[in-house]
Amino acid sequence: MKKIGLLLAIIFLLVPTAVFAQDAITLDTSDERSFSDTVLDEVDEDDNPVIDIDDNSVYVDGPKKRYKDKHSGPFIRAPKETVETEEKTQQRSGIIDYDPTHGAPSPKFFLFDVISKTAKDVYNLEIERTDVPAALLKDQLTFKMEKGPLENVHIWTAIQSNFSTTIPERGDTDSKFDVGLINILIDGQFKGGKENFRIMLDPTHRSSHLPFMEPFFQDLYIETHRIAHTSILVGNSRPGVGIEGAQSPYTLAFINRSQISRNLANIRKFGVRVRGDYSLMDYDMGFYSSSTNFTAFFPGHEFDAWMNIKPLGKTDGRYGKLVTGGGIQSGEKHGMHYYLTGAYAGYEYKRFWTKFEYARANGSNGGSGLTNKRSQGLFVTVAYHLTKKLEVLARYDQFDPDRTVRNNNQREYTLGANYYLKGQALKLIFNYVYCQNDNKVDSHRLMIGSQILI
Known part of the structure; x- marks a missing residue:
């Protein structure tokens, strides 16, 4: 077998397979004309057409032409680089x-x-003010209306979250991540600029057994400004009970409100509200249904009133900003009466600010629910802006949930720092809280939070 394979290889190398010439294909090199030569000479041009490929025919169907001389060039030519016209592109x-x-x-x-x-x-984006909320994408998410009664609509979102670790002096450490709030807001202004409305939805998941739809609609009101220095609001809003109790959650200095604010206030009710703002004073008063979060249809009535005096209102801020005020809340729900009084004092000067607030209640209908307990509390906060973006602050907060019970005070000592990357629209928060309780175990709490307004 090896000899046969070697013999075939020698024969393959010795026999020429083809000889290519420029003018013709030749299979026999002898002087006599072979049969193959005769056949090739008799082939007509029409039997073996050669196509001239147009430059444009590489991408589109173009005219096809034969070479006049079939031996005048190669069978295939590379297309030339051409610039396509705008129409073809x-x-x-x-x-x-x-x-x-x-x-x-x-x-x-x-x-x-x-x-x-x-x-x-x-x-x-540069946002320097921290006393008012501002959204990162306000310009991009504000839509101007050419038709209809609305002039513009602004849609934005607020998200607050925090991670906390609670270390009791006796017991196990507890760590958790909490989404404080997720708010979707729709602010609209009617043509003429005298009326506006707000719809605020709150899909925040809560660990309590509160039905999802009850707190889902938060702010839901329409407001008019046709009277100078005065606004009239109709709908669901946060009543002006105390300064911090009525404050927007997006401008709070700490992750949590003070104890009097989160227990006695910070709840929305449906009613008619009148607010006024002048250089030397402002006020906030309203008549409401005592129902909270649309849980019942007018189970009772409530009247809230608060007034602030601004002694330095005519000095253009040369000596700072001083505000003192007080107010009352009186209402009835399902036959239970409640009454609250409060007082406030606050001062701001350049990078420094401080505020003090006190509240005393004989029954209440606030964030902790309807109760007939006689409670009271106070807090004082001191803060200083080290830079435009970095703020350090401290708060002393005391609350007695029931004055009829001795040794029942709850005290919170808080140290904090706020870093305003883009004002209140994007900020980082750090809080250390020492919780001192008369009848419970004391604890330490570390909290790191963030806020973003889109």
């Missing part, structure tokens, strides 16, 4: 604003371009 892309330099649609058709521009705008 549009036909290929199917998009009117086709960018031939990139060979693809213009970047403005991609979501990435929108995100990149928005991120750049947010990065360059």
Whole structure:
């Protein structure tokens, strides 16, 4: 077998397979004409057409022409580099604003371009004020209306979250992550600028057994400003019980409100509310249903009134800002009467600010629910802005949930720091809280939180 294979290899190398010439294909090199030569000479041009490939026929169907001389050039020619016309690039892309330099649609058709521009705008955004909430994407998410009664609508979202570790002096350490709130807000202004409305939805998950839909609608009101220095509000809102109790959650100095604010106030009710703001005084008063979070249809009535005096209101801030005030709350729900009084004092000067608040209740209908307990409490806060972005602060907070019970005080000593990356729109929060209780185990709590307003 090896001899047969070697013999076949020698025969294959010795026999020429073909000889290619420029003018013709020759199978026999002898002087006599072979049968193959005769057949090749008799082939007509029409039997073996040669196609001239037009430069444009590589991509589109173009006219096809034969060579006049079938031996005048190679069978296939490489296409020349040509610049496509605008009409042809549009036909290929199917998009009117086709960018031939990139060979693809213009970047403005991609979501990435929108995100990149928005991120750049947010990065360059400067928000210095921390006493009012401001959203990162207010310009991008404010829509102007050409038709209808509305002038513009602003849709935005607020998210607060924190991680806390509680270390009791006796017992086990407890750590948890908590989403404090998720609010979806729709602010609208009617044409003329005299009326506005707000719809605020709260889909925040709560560990309590409160039905989901009861706190889902929070702010739901319409407001008019047709009287100078005065606004009239109709709908569901947070009544002005105390200063911090009526304060927006987006401007709070600490992660948690003070004890009197979160127990006696910080709840929304439906009613008619009148607010006034002047250089030397302001007021907030309203008549409400004593129902909270739409849990019942008018189970009783409630009247709230608060007034502040601003002695330095005419000095243009040269000596700072001084505010003192007080108010009352009186109501009835399901036959149970409740009454509350409060007082406040606050002062701001350049980077420094402080405030004090006191409340005393004979029954209440606030954040801790309807109760006939006689409670009282107070807090004082001191803060200083080290820089425009960094603020340090401290608070002493005391609350007695029932004055008829001795040794029942709950005290919280809080040290905190706020870092305002973009004002209240984007901030980081750190709180250390020492909880001292007369009838419970004392504890230490570390809290790290964040807030973003989009």
